[in-house]
Amino acid sequence: MEELEKLLAECKKLVGYEGPVRIALKPYKLKAATANIKSRTITVNTHLLDLGEDVIRYLLVHELVHLKLNSRYHDSVFHEELLKVVPEDEVRRARHMIIERLLEINNVRRGRRSSGPSLD
Numbered sequence: 001m002e003e004l005e006k007l008l009a010e011c012k013k014l015v016g017y018e019g020p021v022r023i024a025l026k027p028y029k030l031k032a033a034t035a036n037i038k039s040r041t042i043t044v045n046t047h048l049l050d051l052g053e054d055v056i057r058y059l060l061v062h063e064l065v066h067l068k069l070n071s072r073y074h075d076s077v078f079h080e081e082l083l084k085v086v087p088e089d090e091v092r093r094a095r096h097m098i099i100e101r102l103l104e105i106n107n108v109r110r111g112r113r114s115s116g117p118s119l120d
């Protein structure tokens with residue numbers, strides 16, 4: 001948790017978001033992380049914490065961009081902000097690792113992704 005807080009402070013600087021933010025943990029089955037715009041809370045899936053600092057950084061940056069923009073949408077403005085901070089290949093790598101882990105914890109077989117995990 002202490003490391004998460006440290007990483008969060010680092011990511012806030014990267015994103016350029018200076019507002020309040022609380023961090024919480026939950027063993028989600030289908031979500032990587034969520035940002036509650038009203039309560040300014042980022043909740044990270046505990047199942048992903050051991051995927052490495054780059055993945056956690058991607059998750060925190062992603063959710064912080066939602067808070068910065070006050071928007072849950074993944075529109076072009078969102079992606080522009082995200083890619084200012086995390087290079088595209090790193091985004092792709094992080095998303096791949098997250099999806100694989102979520103599929104693993106749900107025992108989902110490859111090729112059956114229609115009702116699979118979401119990366120919100």
Ligand SMILES: [Zn+2]
Nearest residue numbers: 062066119120
């Ligand atoms: Zn999102």
